[in-house]
Amino acid sequence: MTHTRKPILRSIISAALLTLAASAAVAQTQAPLSAMTPDGVKSYDSIRPQADxxxxxxxxxxxxxxxxxxxxxxxxxxxxxxxxxxxxxxxxxxxxxxxxxxxxxxxxxxxxxxxxxxxxxxxxxxxxxxxxxxxxxxxxxxxxxxxxxxxxxxxxxxxxxxxxxxxxxxxxxxxxxxxxxxxxxxxxxxxxxxxxxxxxxxxxxxxxxxxxMGDDWFHYGAFRNTNIAYTVGVTTGKGGGGSDPTGVGDDYSRYLEAGSTGDYIRHWGFDQYPFLQKIMQNAAYTPFxxxxxxxxxxxxxxxxxxxxxxxxxxxxxxxxxxxxxxxxxxxxxxxxxxxxxxxxxxxxxxxxxxxxxxxxxxxxxxxxxxxxxxxxxxxxxxxxxxxxxxxxxxxxxxxxxxxxxxxAQWPAGKPTKLYLREGFGLSFEAPDVKPSANQAQGHDDYVSDPSKPVPFIPRPINMNDSSQWKPWLVRDQRFVSDRPDVLVYTGPVLDKPLHIMGQPLVELFAATSGSDADWVVKLIDVYPNVSPEGGQGVMTMAGFELPIGIEIYRGRYVRGFDKPQALPPNKIEAYQFGLPHVNHVFLPGHRLMVQIQSSLFPLYDRNPQTYVENIFNAKASDFKKATQSIYRTKAAASNIVLPVVEN
Structure with a gap:
């Protein structure tokens, strides 16, 4: 019995000594500190031992x-x-x-x-x-x-x-x-x-x-102004972020008052940034x-x-x-x-x-x-x-x-042409209108004024605001549908689903009274103008004009993206470009819509509509109104090629 008690006694004594040592340590750390003991510590590792x-x-x-x-x-x-x-x-x-x-x-x-x-x-x-x-x-x-x-x-x-x-x-x-x-x-x-x-x-x-061509900096030659602030942020102080001194007001007014985008860059001293200099020196599709x-x-x-x-x-x-x-x-x-x-x-x-x-x-x-x-x-x-x-x-x-x-393949749909038709309609049947003395039979016109560009979202606009920026491509387009410088073509009410899978392609026949022009085309799904059951203040999609694809094309590049040229006034040109790739079903009761305009501001820089060698250097006197004509004749049948899936 005496032999077995010794290990137990030693264990009890050891435990007691450990407890006393721990108590002493606690007492030591809890000793009162002077009011003037420095409170700063050199560092703290936020990854604790209990981290997984x-x-x-x-x-x-x-x-x-x-x-x-x-x-x-x-x-x-x-x-x-x-x-x-x-x-x-x-x-x-x-x-x-x-x-x-x-x-x-x-x-x-x-x-x-x-x-x-x-x-x-x-x-x-x-x-x-x-x-x-x-x-x-x-x-x-x-x-x-x-x-x-x-x-x-x-x-x-x-x-x-x-x-x-x-x-x-x-x-x-x-x-x-x-x-x-x-x-x-x-x-x-x-x-x-x-x-x-x-x-x-x-x-x-x-x-x-x-x-x-179509990622961050330009889209088919039109410069995206959002990249100015992006460049300043990424290339200042090893990515620490340069502060944008322009404030938080309406970007629409700010860019419009500055003049050209080049003027805006120079006004704020952003021309000291090498990448913005490279952009302005390579406005066309150069080897750069x-x-x-x-x-x-x-x-x-x-x-x-x-x-x-x-x-x-x-x-x-x-x-x-x-x-x-x-x-x-x-x-x-x-x-x-x-x-x-x-x-x-x-x-x-x-x-x-x-x-x-x-x-x-x-x-x-x-x-x-x-x-x-x-x-x-x-x-x-x-x-x-x-x-x-x-x-x-x-x-x-x-x-x-x-x-x-x-x-099993992409695109998955069959190319099917949706034509712009007389009376601002849309049809899968080609027009049969021949040019005549009365040219109004074959085209629709609008006046594009660079001093009043079409906004890309409702004002006031803050392109640094993610709540505005992230969803802008699904913004209800009714906010511009009634502008005189936006043409709106609408198809009949669908009696069955229309399914597209692939890249819609724009085939636009257009002319301008100026010597340069931007062409913006939107493919839109128009919801029925009815409301589901819901109480007062419940948001519905009644009449919503949902963009399925929006794209811009700078006219001066119609002969080649590396060969900018002045457009001959009032001469019909054939512009071909793609909208973003989609898989979308236009449901029964909905209608297809196509909108056409000549600005999408201030996301894209303004086209002065007068040809200048480098748009970044356009002067105030270069910005002029122009009459834009969209053709829908047999020989110049503007259309969007939809990748239609047969269900």
């Missing part, structure tokens, strides 16, 4: 010695895991610190939740020259070649990053995927050019592909643009990385890029491992919540559905060896019908 994740910050060396700031996040216990990489100009530190939570799902974005919870290693990296990374930043840094004589580009930086991560992340399986939207979509595509052998899959979302268009690279090289391209149906920033790359890849190799996903969102909307957009509501969270049903199974298959989801050529959300659909 590991975060590492590393500086990864590139082949030229420049080091890039990189944040690696994974759940504790992660092993043999794939890496999902995003290369960003928007601050890798901020992308991995959404909150100061101790949960990985709360410090990362909504997009990352399904991945970080399923044994993925999430990596964000600042592109060179921005935020925590070394080196010089160049907007959409071109590939090594005619525009880039250095040894590095976004392709080599992605390669070197992947190489380092797979060799220095012990929890990694050695397989890597890239994902990201907008600028991050651009860097994802660049990673696929001469890719690292560990890169097994890519999901470029709304990528910046051709900034002149054409030689860095990413789709042209894919048109000439085989795709080796399985790719899921994404774009938003109402993408207000980068509607052009993903479909252009998809077309380029498929044109080169119809069996290439690439699919296209189009969701009912604004720009980058697939990475957030997808219950609604503006006044349009959907049955569920369409963005989450896309992530769970398409994006993650695609990445799981290529990075984790799970079952092949066998994605079709295209996965698109049918707005109007409110459901996801799969297509």
């Amino acid at each position: 994740f590991i975060k590492r910050v590393v500086m990864i060396p590139m082949r030229d010695g420049v080091k890039l700031y990189t944040v690696v996040v994974m759940k504790k216990g992660t092993k043999n895991a794939p890496i999902l990489l995003s290369r960003t100009p928007y601050n890798a530190k901020g992308s991995t610190s959404r909150t100061q939570s101790q949960k990985a799902t709360e410090i990362l974005s909504v997009l990352d939740e399904v991945f970080i919870e399923d044994n993925y290693i999430r990596v964000y990296q600042d592109v060179r020259g921005l935020h925590g990374s070394e080196g010089d930043f160049i907007m959409n840094r071109p590939l090594r070649g005619p525009l880039n004589s250095t040894t590095t580009d976004e392709s080599t930086d992605a390669y070197d990053t992947i190489d380092w991560l797979t060799k220095n992340t012990p929890e990694s399986s050695g397989k890597v995927g890239v994902i990201g939207s907008s600028y991050l979509g651009f860097t994802a595509l660049m990673a696929e050019i001469n890719p690292h052998q560990a890169l097994k899959a890519a999901v470029p979302q709304s990528p910046m592909v051709d900034g002149w 643009w054409s030689q860095q268009a990413v789709d042209k690279w894919f048109a000439n090289h085989d795709l080796s990385v399985p790719t899921l391209l994404m774009v938003s149906q109402w993408d207000q920033e980068d509607s052009y890029g993903a479909p252009a790359v998809y077309k380029a890849i498929k044109s080169r190799n119809k069996d290439a491992k690439v699919s296209l996903l189009i969701g009912p969102w604004p720009h980058s909307g697939g990475n957030h919540y997808g219950f609604k957009l503006g006044d349009i509501a959907f049955k569920g969270d369409t963005a989450l559905e896309a992530r769970i049903n398409y994006i993650k199974p695609f990445l799981d298959h290529h990075l984790k060896g799970s079952a092949d989801p066998q994605l079709p050529a295209a996965m698109t959300y049918a707005t109007g019908a409110d459901k996801w659909q799969h297509s």
Whole structure:
């Protein structure tokens, strides 16, 4: 008995001593402090021991010695895991610190939740020259070649990053995927050019592909004024953000009073920004643009990385890029491992919540559905060896019908011409009007006045206000329908659904009394002018004019985007351009509408309607009224080619 009591007694004594030591420690920390004890502390690690994740910050060396700031996040216990990489100009530190939570799902974005919870290693990296990374930043840094004589580009930086991560992340399986939207979509595509052998899959979302044709900077030659503030923010202080000194008033008045967009840039001192200088020096489709268009690279090289391209149906920033790359890849190799996903969102909307957009509501969270049903199974298959989801050529959300659909090809519809007709009507039957002495029989006219441009949304306008900017492409168009400088063509009430899947194409026959002109075309779904049951103040869609596609074309480029020319006054020209890609069902009881105008301000810079060599340098005297004529004759039959699906 005495022998067994000794260990018990020692345990009791040890426990007592530990308790006394702990009490002493508590007493020591709780000792009274002087009122003059300094209250500052050198640092505090917000990632506490109870956090469910590991975060590492590393500086990864590139082949030229420049080091890039990189944040690696994974759940504790992660092993043999794939890496999902995003290369960003928007601050890798901020992308991995959404909150100061101790949960990985709360410090990362909504997009990352399904991945970080399923044994993925999430990596964000600042592109060179921005935020925590070394080196010089160049907007959409071109590939090594005619525009880039250095040894590095976004392709080599992605390669070197992947190489380092797979060799220095012990929890990694050695397989890597890239994902990201907008600028991050651009860097994802660049990673696929001469890719690292560990890169097994890519999901470029709304990528910046051709900034002149239809992504951020221009649309068919018309400059997008929103990019002035964007450039100032991204290229000031390593991406720290330059303050816009213009205030928060009505952008419509501010830009109008400044004169040309070039005058606006110079007035506020923004001409000190190199990228804005490059834009103003390359108003036309010069080699500066054409030689860095990413789709042209894919048109000439085989795709080796399985790719899921994404774009938003109402993408207000980068509607052009993903479909252009998809077309380029498929044109080169119809069996290439690439699919296209189009969701009912604004720009980058697939990475957030997808219950609604503006006044349009959907049955569920369409963005989450896309992530769970398409994006993650695609990445799981290529990075984790799970079952092949066998994605079709295209996965698109049918707005109007409110459901996801799969297509074996894209576009899926049959080209069908919808003609502008007399009496401001629309018909699938071609006009049979021959030119005569009475030209009014064959065209409709309006006067475009640059001093009173058509606004792109109701005033007052603040293009930095996301509540105005994100949903503008679904804004009810009744706010301009009764303007005399907007032509409105309306079809009969539909007695059955009309389903389109693909890219509507504009074939516009038009003339101007000036020597230059912009042409804006809108395809619209007009809702029945009836209200469902609802109390007072309940919002309805009665009579709503929902844009399905809006696009602008600068007339001076009708002979070639690299060959701007003055338009001969009153000469009919044939303009052909595409609207954004869509999957939409016009329901019975609805009507089709087409609106045509010559400005979309202040989103797009004003066309003076007098030809000048460089619109950025237009003077006040160059801005003149012009009579615009839209033709609907047998020989000049303006129409929109709809990709109609036979149900």
